[in-house]
Amino acid sequence: MRCITTPENMLSPEGAFGGNPLFYWIYGLAAHLVPCWLAYVIAGLVIMLILINAVLLGAAIVSWGERRLLGRFQNRVGPNRWGPFGALQPIADLTKLITKEDIIPYGADRLAFTAVPVIMVSSLLVATAVIPFAKDVALVDLNVGVLFILAVSSLTSIAIFTAGWASNNRYALFGAGRAVAVLISYEVPVVLSLLGVVVVAGSMSLGDIVVAQAVPFFLVQPLAFFVFLAGMSAELNRTPFDVAEAESEIIAGYHTEYSGIKFALIQAAEFGGALFVSGLIATLFLAGWAGPVADWLGWLWFLIKTFIGIFLFVWIRSTFPRLRLDQIMAVCWKFLMPLSIINLAAVVLEVYFLRDASGTLSTSDLWIMAGINMVVAVVSIAFFGRIIRQKIRNSSRTMTASAPMVRGVPTIEVG
Amino acid sequence: MTIRTEPMTVNVGPQHPSTHGVFRVRITFDGEDIVEVEPVLGYLHRGSEKLAEERNYVQVVTLTDRLDYTSSMINNQAYCLAVEQLLGIEPPPRGKYLRTLTAELQRIASHLIAVGFFVQELGAFGTPLMYTFRSRERILDLFEMLCGARITVSYMRPGGVFSDTPPDFWPALDQFLEDFEGELEEIENLLLNNEILMVRTRGVSPLPADVAINCSVSGPVLRASGVNWDWRKMAPYDAYDQVDFDVPIGSNGDNYDRFWVRMQEVRQSLRIVRQCIAQIEPGPVRLELPLVLRAEPGAEAYGRVEASKGELGFFLVSDGGVSPYRCKIRSPSLINLTITEHLLLGWKLADMIVSLGSVDINMGEVDR
Numbered sequence: 001m002r003c004i005t006t007p008e009n010m011l012s013p014e015g016a017f018g019g020n021p022l023f024y025w026i027y028g029l030a031a032h033l034v035p036c037w038l039a040y041v042i043a044g045l046v047i048m049l050i051l052i053n054a055v056l057l058g059a060a061i062v063s064w065g066e067r068r069l070l071g072r073f074q075n076r077v078g079p080n081r082w083g084p085f086g087a088l089q090p091i092a093d094l095t096k097l098i099t100k101e102d103i104i105p106y107g108a109d110r111l112a113f114t115a116v117p118v119i120m121v122s123s124l125l126v127a128t129a130v131i132p133f134a135k136d137v138a139l140v141d142l143n144v145g146v147l148f149i150l151a152v153s154s155l156t157s158i159a160i161f162t163a164g165w166a167s168n169n170r171y172a173l174f175g176a177g178r179a180v181a182v183l184i185s186y187e188v189p190v191v192l193s194l195l196g197v198v199v200v201a202g203s204m205s206l207g208d209i210v211v212a213q214a215v216p217f218f219l220v221q222p223l224a225f226f227v228f229l230a231g232m233s234a235e236l237n238r239t240p241f242d243v244a245e246a247e248s249e250i251i252a253g254y255h256t257e258y259s260g261i262k263f264a265l266i267q268a269a270e271f272g273g274a275l276f277v278s279g280l281i282a283t284l285f286l287a288g289w290a291g292p293v294a295d296w297l298g299w300l301w302f303l304i305k306t307f308i309g310i311f312l313f314v315w316i317r318s319t320f321p322r323l324r325l326d327q328i329m330a331v332c333w334k335f336l337m338p339l340s341i342i343n344l345a346a347v348v349l350e351v352y353f354l355r356d357a358s359g360t361l362s363t364s365d366l367w368i369m370a371g372i373n374m375v376v377a378v379v380s381i382a383f384f385g386r387i388i389r390q391k392i393r394n395s396s397r398t399m400t401a402s403a404p405m406v407r408g409v410p411t412i413e414v415g
Numbered sequence: 416m417t418i419r420t421e422p423m424t425v426n427v428g429p430q431h432p433s434t435h436g437v438f439r440v441r442i443t444f445d446g447e448d449i450v451e452v453e454p455v456l457g458y459l460h461r462g463s464e465k466l467a468e469e470r471n472y473v474q475v476v477t478l479t480d481r482l483d484y485t486s487s488m489i490n491n492q493a494y495c496l497a498v499e500q501l502l503g504i505e506p507p508p509r510g511k512y513l514r515t516l517t518a519e520l521q522r523i524a525s526h527l528i529a530v531g532f533f534v535q536e537l538g539a540f541g542t543p544l545m546y547t548f549r550s551r552e553r554i555l556d557l558f559e560m561l562c563g564a565r566i567t568v569s570y571m572r573p574g575g576v577f578s579d580t581p582p583d584f585w586p587a588l589d590q591f592l593e594d595f596e597g598e599l600e601e602i603e604n605l606l607l608n609n610e611i612l613m614v615r616t617r618g619v620s621p622l623p624a625d626v627a628i629n630c631s632v633s634g635p636v637l638r639a640s641g642v643n644w645d646w647r648k649m650a651p652y653d654a655y656d657q658v659d660f661d662v663p664i665g666s667n668g669d670n671y672d673r674f675w676v677r678m679q680e681v682r683q684s685l686r687i688v689r690q691c692i693a694q695i696e697p698g699p700v701r702l703e704l705p706l707v708l709r710a711e712p713g714a715e716a717y718g719r720v721e722a723s724k725g726e727l728g729f730f731l732v733s734d735g736g737v738s739p740y741r742c743k744i745r746s747p748s749l750i751n752l753t754i755t756e757h758l759l760l761g762w763k764l765a766d767m768i769v770s771l772g773s774v775d776i777n778m779g780e781v782d783r
Contacts, residue, residue: 174447248536248538248768318541
């Protein structure tokens with residue numbers, strides 16, 4: 001029987017699973033036993049299963065690693081009871097959480113309340129599909145990868161707002177209101193900084209962006225890297241921008257009422273989000289799977305760079321206090337926003353003048369850009385940093401000369 | 416078109432991650448702004464004042480431990496001073512010095528907690544808190560050497576302290592002072608000039624000096640508002656007239672000043688501890704007193720100390736019996752809470768928690 005659904009027939013080598021040896025291997029194996037269309041489906045599902053498990057397992061490892069790291073930063077031990085170095089702690093946590101009672105509070109919107117963890121986890125998993133873990137190893141190398149990631153990851157803000165609304169809890173509502181304000185605002189500078197990356201790479205495909213990084217983009221566009229890092233800490237609700245789930249203020253923010261498996265899923269989405277964003281930083285700014293030696297070790301370089309990102313996030317979390325909501329907004333609109341516009345303008349001008357006839361940039365062009373942009377970054381961060389510093393400081397009220405006394409308490413005059 | 420919004424009332428506490436125990440405050444928010452504040456107290460009421468009427472003078476010491484459980488030594492000291500006034504006795508010099516020394520160590524421990532939780536409430540996840548607790552732990556170890564207990568120490572007695580120091584206490588204290596110098600520097604470097612901390616706390620919830628005085632607040636909260644008032648200087652008790660120290664004064668009375676004053680007081684307390692070590696001499700630590708103390712009928716006494724949170728006073732009335740006829744506790748945390756409304760009104764939800772943290776209340780003392 002002639003097989004019309006072979007990968008070769010169905011897809012070009014650049015398309016989904018294109019060039020992925022693992023897919024061909026599974027397909028070949030399955031095609032011995034079942035009709036080839038079924039083998040195609042099976043192979044695709046197996047790859048997706050691997051990806052989903054990798055992301056969720058990665059989230060578990062991140063949750064363990066973050067707690068261990070935080071422990072070291074905070075001068076304590078961290079989880080170390082279960083398994084070597086406590087590495088099985090996520091399993092213990094998960095076991096505890098799925099055996100707990102799954103409470104839906106009285107007066108909650110049951111459907112919306114239940115949908116939130118699913119939306120959060122699935123948007124994370126879908127967004128991971130376009131990240132190249134190694135050379136030619138991505139579920140799909142979309143030609144609009146960056147746009148796709150932005151579109152899918154903004155689903156999270158809808159989920160968070162739904163959670164706050166559906167929980168019938170005032171702390172959750174506070175958290176949701178804060179989260180939506182922060183997420184929507186920070187989307188703007190993040191998109192603008194990514195635009196700079198896209199302009200230099202000349203493509204929205206993440207695979208092409210990695211290839212274009214003969215010089216890693218965190219050198220070529222330090223401003224974009226800085227804005228992206230700050231913006232993503234806000235999108236991930238991490239310090240110093242973690243107002244949405246500020247534990248000391250509003251308990252746990254939007255997920256105050258979640259327990260059991262729903263809470264586990266939300267946590268998985270959060271730690272998975274940290275993993276995903278670190279992977280994105282590695283891909284977009286640290287040259288992804290490209291390493292000093294051996295392209296076939298791409299996955300290793302990618303992993304190392306991802307963990308650098310995670311380490312950075314944990315480090316920031318363990319060090320900084322939290323900003324207030326209005327200050328976070330000021331930082332977004334008055335600091336990161338101008339920086340990302342300056343970065344975009346500088347990059348566009350440089351690309352316009354430096355590119356050759358075919359519209360490509362050579363490695364030396366990138367180094368020239370890196371040199372110019374470093375200076376631009378230092379100058380503009382210093383300049384806008386001064387402005388935002390004064391703005392934020394002045395926004396705090398000064399002391400009034402004499403204020404109303406406490407009700408019912410007789411007052412005395414103080415000379 | 417204008418959008419009308421409704422104010423929203425939220426019960427903060429009694430179970431909340433950062434209300435320092437079972438403090439409950441009912442707050443009406445307009446968006447994130449606070450428009451109405453109503454503190455609700457009494458969740459930790461144990462009737463300490465009434466219990467004191469049922470016990471003899473020495474037994475009451477154990478009750479004082481449980482008032483402000485982060486500064487038990489100072490509570491003991493205040494009560495013992497009151498009883499000594501009532502009986503007209505004075506402890507021997509070594510007892511006085513030991514009391515001063517332990518009270519100052521306790522003040523350091525208490526301020527470390529205050530600072531750690533203050534920064535924790537600002538959102539610094541754990542790190543400063545763990546740094547401060549590392550040093551506090553050492554102080555508790557020293558207390559354990561002295562009296563076998565870490566929190567509820569009951570170390571002091573009317574007429575001195577109940578036992579002399581064990582021989583290994585002094586080397587351990589020296590070692591602690593040596594290590595703490597570096598640890599304190601680390602905490603100061605991390606916090607004192609932290610940009611985010613300054614932005615969040617400078618100019619927030621200021622407390623003018625006249626309001627502070629009219630509400631009769633005391634302790635670091637009062638001094639942060641620029642009032643130079645410290646009972647250790649105003650009416651020296653125990654060995655405080657023998658030691659030399661400065662009283663740090665704030666200028667704006669905002670959250671940063673309250674935090675700053677505590678950090679500086681830790682340094683001053685260290686100075687006092689050092690001087691106590693240098694000046695202390697061997698001798699008896701406690702007067703020879705009968706097992707059961709009796710005061711003159713109708714005698715009254717008010718013993719007060721500068722506790723870590725403010726003026727802590729014990730007012731005792733005797734009817735000639737073995738236990739006080741009346742024991743009134745003037746607890747600084749409760750009085751300092753009277754400024755809650757003034758501090759919070761008009762500020763934001765995020766500032767609310769920080770301002771409450773900067774007042775540094777302890778519910779064991781508020782509700783008694």
